[in-house]
Amino acid sequence: MDLFDCIVIGSGHAGSCAALSAVEHGCQRVLIIDKCPEEWVGGNGYFTAGAHRTVHGGLYDLLSIVKNRPSPEVLERIDMTPYTRENFASDIMRLGDGKSDPALVDALVDNSRDAVDWLAKYVGTPFTFSFNRQAYEVNGRQKFWGGMVLSVEDGGKGLIAAHQRALEKAGVMVWFDSPALSLVTKGDSVSGVVVRKDGQEVELGARAVILAAGGFEASAELRERHLGAGWKLARVRGTPYNTGDGFALAKAVGAKFTGDWGGCxxxxxxxxxxxxxxxxxxxxxxxxxxxxxxxxxxxxxxxxxxxxxxxxxxxxxxxxxxxxxxxxxxxxxxxxxxxxxxxxxxxxxxxxxxxxxxxxxxxxxxxxxxxxxxxxxxxxxxxxxxxxxxxxxxxxxxxxxxxxxxxxxxxxxxxxxxxxxxxxxxxxxxxxxxxxxxxxxxxVTFTFGGLSIDARSAAVLSESGREIGGLFCTGEMVGGLFYNNYPGGSGLTAGAVFGRKAGRAAAQTIR
Ligand SMILES: Cc1cc2nc3c(=O)[nH]c(=O)nc-3n(C[C@H](O)[C@H](O)[C@H](O)COP(=O)(O)OP(=O)(O)OC[C@H]3O[C@@H](n4cnc5c(N)ncnc54)[C@H](O)[C@@H]3O)c2cc1C
Structure with a gap:
């Protein structure tokens, strides 16, 4: 049986961040498996505008990470107020009717600035100031609004291209057309994944498994079941492969579900x-x-x-x-x-x-x-x-x-x-x-309900509230962060924040 230090399920933004973080923290054999064919690499991440919401101290705080650094004359004409941790946390709480899990919100907000720095420097994400989406020219001044200022050059296409380059450089293996079918357990811990590869069911061993398989937004049947009547009529905005598989895998090993299962x-x-x-x-x-x-x-x-x-x-x-x-x-x-x-x-x-x-x-x-x-x-x-x-x-x-x-x-x-x-x-x-x-x-973009995780390590929690050994989660699969509504640009940042945590914790399991 093939043995990996870490297997990540899902090749989107969150899964890619998790795999890169696992390598950064010492994992050697890291594998991403995705059920999609290679031409659909990147999950929903590919379809995004690349908008990343982060705490920042204003224009000059972010200059070092953007590719479209404005000329001194243009800089003089930009109004970009700082976005504080209190702003970010209260935006999530306000839009989520106060229901968001405070530990998850704090983890996202407090690590957001560090995460975009890491994406820029470690992954090579080509960030830009989002003039076209987040600023209006008023009386000769470029005025940013809505707390969100960062995009990525060429949007989601540029975001995923950067991930692919970084994954290759880090030696992460990626298998496409390879759906995860179930998780393997040893005692109370997860010890591998059963995957379908080249038409065969193959059991792979892993010291850590990271779930990053997206939500259930692309399943008309699950939308109708969880979101309510009429949702089968919604148009899927991104990948057709996010059909809730990750939740079925997690349920089978006793994971606890949480969050806004009627929301998206x-x-x-x-x-x-x-x-x-x-x-x-x-x-x-x-x-x-x-x-x-x-x-x-x-x-x-x-x-x-x-x-x-x-x-x-x-x-x-x-x-x-x-x-x-x-x-x-x-x-x-x-x-x-x-x-x-x-x-x-x-x-x-x-x-x-x-x-x-x-x-x-x-x-x-x-x-x-x-x-x-x-x-x-x-x-x-x-x-x-x-x-x-x-x-x-x-x-x-x-x-x-x-x-x-x-x-x-x-x-x-x-x-x-x-x-x-x-x-x-x-x-x-x-x-x-x-x-x-x-x-x-x-x-429909993505669903809000998901798995209960430990906000520090991204470890998946069981129904009894203890960590399931060897199992971590990031991205759309995390529940409890967003309810009913959402401040634009938070999804990618959340995927990076919890992906980094999951990768780091996965590496700790092999030490
Ligand atoms: C049109 C659009 C625009 C968006 N714009 C933004 C934006 O600008 N900013 C922002 O913050 N967010 C945006 N989002 C939301 C953002 O895409 C998500 O929050 C984020 O990409 C989720 O990352 P993820 O890795 O969890 O999921 P995904 O990127 O969707 O990756 C999940 C992967 O899991 C794979 N998978 C599913 N089941 C299995 C299985 N059984 N085995 C193996 N693999 C499996 C899928 O094929 C997929 O590749 C946008 C979304 C869409 C659709």
């Missing part, structure tokens, strides 16, 4: 996107995150969320669910010519999505009817009430400045009019043609 990360996603898997060329470009600058209406012509409730990266992960629950499971995002230029090119550029233009709201309604809008009169009424509410607010607060980079208080709620469903920030009238609309559906 889901976003506004192009309604024309495929249902069962992401697309490896356009990847994250099917995301449609321009709603804070406009409004969203459902098939009945009604708004259904406060599009300006918070910065986009604090609302986008829950609005997919809101769309799924609308009639037909779709919605329309709508803007007028005042803001169209602010929409991100990679999501709304020509040839990226179907854009529906019209010179009047009535014409727009007629065109949207061909895409599923059922109630033209309600749609026009919604726009009418919305515009009136915005105008009343403007009359009452003439001194306010519209600013997409801050929560500007441009709202629909004045002493004259209050909409039953407000738009709390960035509310502008939709009255200047041409109008533009895009049809969106719910894209």
């Amino acid at each position: 990360h889901s976003t506004c996603w192009d309604a024309s996107a495929a249902a069962d898997a992401g697309e490896r060329d356009l990847t994250n470009q099917f995301t449609k995150s321009g709603y804070p600058l406009g409004i969203m209406v459902n098939a009945n012509g009604l708004r259904f969320v406060d599009e300006g409730e918070d910065y986009r990266n604090y609302t986008y992960a829950k609005f997919g669910r809101a769309i799924l629950h609308q009639p037909g499971g779709f919605a329309f995002q709508i803007w007028d010519s005042k803001v169209i230029r602010h929409l991100r090119k990679e999501e709304y550029g020509d040839g990226i999505t179907e854009k529906i233009f019209a010179d009047s709201l009535s014409e727009l309604a007629d065109k949207l009817a061909g895409h599923g809008l059922g109630q033209k009169s309600t749609f026009l009424e919604t726009l009418d009430h919305f515009n009136a509410a915005v105008r009343h607010h403007r009359d009452e607060y003439p001194g306010l400045q519209w600013d997409p980079a801050v929560k500007d208080g441009f709202s629909t709620q004045s002493s004259v009019t209050k909409l039953a469903l407000p738009k709390s920030n960035w509310a502008l009238t939709l009255d200047t043609p041409p109008y533009m609309a895009v049809k969106v559906a719910c894209g």
Whole structure:
């Protein structure tokens, strides 16, 4: 029987971090197995924008790790406020309704800055400042917003390419088309993995096994079972291979499940996107995150969320669910010519999505009817009430400045009019043609429920609360960190933080 120091199940970002950390801390024979074919390497990590949320001390704190270091003149024009550990922890807690496990939150937050440094220096991740996604140019200044400032050059493709180079250099073996079928145990500990390789079931020995096999978001059956009725209609944004296998393996050895099993990360996603898997060329470009600058209406012509409730990266992960629950499971995002230029090119550029233009709201309604809008009169009424509410607010607060980079208080709620469903920030009238609309559906990203782990070592805990010897976990499989909603850019950082811990703890088991 082949014996490894450490076997990692899953070749995504979290699994790659774990394998590299295992080597860094002394493991010699490290193997990653993935059930996907080689052309699907990188799991969901490949599909990301590469956004990493981290504690930081402002612009000059991060300069040493970014590739797109701005010129001195541009540096002078950047506003980037520090993001403290309290900011990061309170964002997770606030969005998770206070339910997140404080030990996991502290571990993520306190190790986030060190993790991005490690990714930059040890893995070679080409970080960049995220000008296109996280900053707006306002009055000649580049203003970052929403606490998140780092992306990766070429997004998830650049992230996974860096991992592949680092894994090769570190001598980590990677087997594709090799699903883990079960965990092998000796006494109370895990001592190996049964894998299907070249059509054969093979038992491999391992001193440590790290679970990094993703959530169950790509299984329509498990989505329907855990997330609820209707979730089979969600479109899978990333890899089709995250079908909950890791949880079945862990359950069979008595692992404890925890967290928000009814919750997931889901976003506004192009309604024309495929249902069962992401697309490896356009990847994250099917995301449609321009709603804070406009409004969203459902098939009945009604708004259904406060599009300006918070910065986009604090609302986008829950609005997919809101769309799924609308009639037909779709919605329309709508803007007028005042803001169209602010929409991100990679999501709304020509040839990226179907854009529906019209010179009047009535014409727009007629065109949207061909895409599923059922109630033209309600749609026009919604726009009418919305515009009136915005105008009343403007009359009452003439001194306010519209600013997409801050929560500007441009709202629909004045002493004259209050909409039953407000738009709390960035509310502008939709009255200047041409109008533009895009049809969106719910894209499911990853699931929140997972395994209970020790926050210090990433060891998997058993139902009785003790550590299962030789078994560790990272990435989407970790439960208890996110509930209901999520601050954008936290998933990759969490995968790195707990992956590093798992790799280090795996190495300790061989000492
Ligand atoms: C479109 C999109 C955009 C995103 N953008 C961002 C972003 O910008 N920033 C951010 O922080 N997060 C983002 N995320 C979330 C992020 O991708 C995840 O948080 C992170 O990649 C999870 O890493 P992971 O290694 O746990 O899972 P994955 O990267 O999905 O890896 C899991 C791997 O396990 C393999 N596997 C499954 N079952 C088995 C089995 N039985 N045997 C062997 N292997 C198995 C799968 O094939 C897969 O390769 C995005 C996700 C998507 C889909």
